Amino acid sequence: MNSACLRPRRFSPASRFAPIALLAALVAASGAWAQSADTAALERRLEQSVRMIEALTGRIEQLEKQLAAVQGAKAASAPATGTAAAPAPAPTPSERDATAARLAEVEKTVGQLTASSGRDLRDTGLPLHGFADVGLHASRNPPPGTRNGFAIGSLDFYLTPELGGNVKTLVELNFGIADNGETEVDLERAQIGYIFSDQLTLWLGRFHSPFGYWNMAFHHGAQIQTSILRPRMLDFEDDGGILPVHTTGVWGTGSLRLAQGRLVYHLYAGNGTRIANGALDPNPGGDDNGNKVVGFGLGYRFAGGLDGLAIGVNGLRQTAVAYDATDSPLSRTRLGLLGGYAVYDNGGWELIGEFYRFRNVDLSGGSGTHGSWTGYAQVAHSFMERWVPYYRFEKASLDQTDNYFLAQANGRSYSRHVLGMRYNADPRAALKFELNRSNDAGIGRAVDEFRLQYAVSF
Structure with missing residues (x-):
């Protein structure tokens, strides 16, 4: 290596730390984007990375001051020649090597932090990520039509085109196998957003309804979530889910950093859900009857000693119309939903709990108001960084005289125990x-099931 490369140069701290400051800004921006894309765990890692980068920046500045002090001391102790002071002696080889080694270690650490954020901050154009899974299913006392054996799960493509500036996009295209063996293609998400600030990002398109925790943190890629199955009440609509987990409309979200954490909010409105062929249809191609869904979410993510803890509440209201095989209206129900969640994800622990309360009003008959509820609790803990045993209990108590649940194939009360190993x-x-x-x-x-799944992300 040319020794001139190690010779101290005079420049301002601002220019010295500009690359690292830029990296910190990019990491912070990436954190805001992860939040908009609803990856709470990634946001927490990014915030930790920002704090570590700031500490490393301060360490670099301290090292440079120490080096300058050593040089100044040597210059002061050097004898004068004539009337001009003697030039400061160059650092010794050992001093140069020590400083270079420290700076190289800092750069290496920053690179590792960037890699740990889960994406290359230099991505441009059309970043493409994806998920795939295959598996095995066996059951005892299954309902009619259940298929056992090996099966392909899904192939999910996750695109985040980089348009520059404050414009953000997210597209998720999912390929799955239907019960009849045919390949189905679903455009699960197609949203375009604009970031005004950390306090407001506005999205337009089809997105995951921003309620609860699971529906925001775990999307269609099976590798992301700890378990194989989602909680049944949060299944996707075409898998028999009883909640409108997708919305096509407008969504405003933002956060406010506080001393002990971050306050996050969601406000959204979109096409109302219809019920056809025993399943929810979120009307992604246009509203069939003008009934809109409106909803909100409010959460708080703790920092400091409670890092990893998050709590929140959410609610939505809409009018859902059920249709028969000839597409004639059968019933109209005003759906009212309130829910809450609590999550702790730190130190190898994953504790998740959600609860939803329904208050539905029959608008097409005289059955009045119906109350129902559903919820789950899951606990998981990792060992040796690879093994993750987990357990989840789910339960739903659904009023079978409520037209909203009566029209759905899975709108029945149930309980389920899930025990697994990842x-x-x-x-x-x-x-x-x-x-x-x-x-x-x-x-x-009772229906007993065994499942095996091998899931990857790329």
Whole structure:
């Protein structure tokens, strides 16, 4: 290496730290984007990275001051020649090597922090990420039509085109296998947003309804979530879910950093949900009857000693119309939903709990108001950074005289125990084993299932 490369140069601290300051700004911006894309765990890692980068920046400044002090002391002790002071002696080879080693270590650490954020901050053009999974399913006492054996799960493409400036986009395209063996393609998310500030990002398009925790943190990529199955009440609409987990409309979200954490809010409105063929349809191609959904979410993510803890409340209201096979209206129900969640994800622990309360009003008959509820609790803990055993209990008590649930194939009361083990074969690959027992009010007997899944991200 040319020794001139190690010779101290005179420049301002601002120019010295400009690359690192820029990196910090990019990491912070990436954190805001992750929040808009609803990846709470990634946002927490990014915030920690920003704090570490700031500390490293201060360390670099301290090292340079120490080096300058050493040079100044040597210059002061050097004898004068004539009337001019003698030039400061160059640092010794050992001093140069020590300083270079420290700076190289800092640069290496910054690079690792950037990599740990889960994406390359220099991505441009059309970044493409994806998820895929395959598995095995076996069951005892299954309902009619259940298929056992090996199966392809889904192939999910996650695109985040970089348009520059404050414009953000997110597109998620999912390929799955239907019960008849045919390949189905669903445009799960297609949203375009504009970031005004940390306090406001506005999205327009089809997005995951911003309520609760699971629906925001775990999307269609199976590798992301700890378990194989989602909680049944939060299944996607085409998988028999009973909640409108997708919305096509407008969504405003933002956050406010406080001394002990971050306050996050969501406000959204969009096309109302219809019920056809026993399943929810979020009307992504246009509203069929003008009934709109409006909803809100408010959460708080703690920092400091409670880092990893998040709590929140949410609610929505809409009028849902159920249709028969000839597309004629059967019933109209005003859906009212309030929910809350609490999550702790730190130190190898994952504790998640959600609860939803329904207050639905029959608008097409005389049955009045109906109350129902559903919820779940999940606990997981990682061992040796690879093994993650987990358990989840789910329960739903749904009023079977409520037209909203009566029109849905899975709108029945149930309980389910889920016990599983996840093995992280690689940071991007997970092998999962899962046993569950479900008691469905419509089946009248317990159904036992064994599932195996191998899921990857790329």
